[in-house]
Amino acid sequence: MSKSAISKAERIKARRAREEVNIFARMPAAYAASRSQAAKFLQRAGGLSVVEWRVLWDLSEAGPLSIREMASIQRVDHSQLSRALPGMRRKGFVTMERDEADGRQMNVALTEAGRAAYDKTAPIMKKRREGLRRAFSAEELEQFAGFFDRLEEFLRQPVEDLLAEEKTP
Amino acid sequence: MSKSAISKAERIKARRAREEVNIFARMPAAYAASRSQAAKFLQRAGGLSVVEWRVLWDLSEAGPLSIREMASIQRVDHSQLSRALPGMRRKGFVTMERDEADGRQMNVALTEAGRAAYDKTAPIMKKRREGLRRAFSAEELEQFAGFFDRLEEFLRQPVEDLLAEEKTP
DNA sequence: ATTTTATACGTGACAAGTCATATTAATTTT
DNA sequence: AAAATTAATATGACTTGTCACGTATAAAAT
Numbered sequence A, B: 001m002s003k004s005a006i007s008k009a010e011r012i013k014a015r016r017a018r019e020e021v022n023i024f025a026r027m028p029a030a031y032a033a034s035r036s037q038a039a040k041f042l043q044r045a046g047g048l049s050v051v052e053w054r055v056l057w058d059l060s061e062a063g064p065l066s067i068r069e070m071a072s073i074q075r076v077d078h079s080q081l082s083r084a085l086p087g088m089r090r091k092g093f094v095t096m097e098r099d100e101a102d103g104r105q106m107n108v109a110l111t112e113a114g115r116a117a118y119d120k121t122a123p124i125m126k127k128r129r130e131g132l133r134r135a136f137s138a139e140e141l142e143q144f145a146g147f148f149d150r151l152e153e154f155l156r157q158p159v160e161d162l163l164a165e166e167k168t169p
Numbered sequence C: 001a002t003t004t005t006a007t008a009c010g011t012g013a014c015a016a017g018t019c020a021t022a023t024t025a026a027t028t029t030t
Numbered sequence D: 001a002a003a004a005t006t007a008a009t010a011t012g013a014c015t016t017g018t019c020a021c022g023t024a025t026a027a028a029a030t
Helices: A008-020 A023-045 A050-062 A067-074 A078-090 A112-135 A138-156 A159-164 B008-020 B023-045 B050-062 B067-074 B078-090 B112-135 B138-156 B159-164
Strands: A094-098 A106-110 B094-098 B106-110
Touching: A008 A023, A008 B050, A008 B067, A023 A050, A023 A112, A023 B023, A023 B112, A023 B138, A023 B159, A050 A067, A050 A078, A050 A106, A050 A112, A050 B008, A067 A078, A067 A106, A067 B008, A078 A094, A106 A112, A112 A138, A112 B023, A112 B138, A112 B159, A138 B023, A138 B112, A138 B138, A159 B023, A159 B112, B008 B023, B023 B050, B023 B112, B050 B067, B050 B078, B050 B106, B050 B112, B067 B078, B067 B106, B078 B094, B106 B112, B112 B138
Parallel strands: none
Antiparallel strands: A094 A106, B094 B106
């Protein structure tokens, strides 16, 4: 009954196959799945949000930090932290104080409750990373990270430059 | 004047270095950069949103599709398309009709205006993919995609299973 | 034939990310 | 010292993504 020589199912399959090797198309899905898995682990571990977990982890590993410093470590926009931190202070996880030497900066530090939340969550999240290391060898993870480095470098190139470049000969 | 043996700058550097090889931590940043670059290309090309572009591309390559089929190709939740499509219909890019054979499905098809928007945007987005192919060889892209396959497989594992597994011996 | 179950879509509520802009404080120029 | 620039944070507006749940239709089981 199909009007076209190629069936709809085949067209979909072909389209899906092409998208499979399109890195740009793969990233949103992989990222979404990762975030979703992280949320599930965090739910198990006590109910922190992803942003909260990252903050506690950074503060716990690197000591008191300013918002900018955390944003740089996490490679996210500072606004995300600006928004999340007041809630974390309300929950008693962190203290925020204006820096004495530089009145623009906020010093964000872990409280005892914050440390406790970290200690409760960390072993579960460690299991997650261990799981990943069963799925990928150390060399592969390094290679994967290297791909991300190069991808980010490409993504940072100004759009004009990319549009101007000649087609590869 | 520092109270600790290790300076704050060094602590931050160490923390950053650890996060650099943490795939989970790299993904949000890489994805955000990719989305941002895509948005810039699309801005140049006429102002489509990322979701709109993906819809036009799919319809143009695979013909009329249901919402579910598009969601499957794009690996996104159907709700995203459910929400975006009425706007695209309003703009005249697509038509949406309930399927005659199966009253649950919507048939989404490209209009002439939709085809025109696609034709205008596609060459610019092609340049983007060409740029990526200058940054990565075909083999590398394949390997990169393969890593995504395995990562997604890992991310799909039930959380219970991962928490139950023994530490690698 | 009826009842149960599965599927497709729509929608509300939310998380996580962006960018642009305002505000205040620090630093550099003049 | 005053003016201009730069930097850190806060906040509004927006996009992309989720999940959960309701509704209607279709398919399967009894």
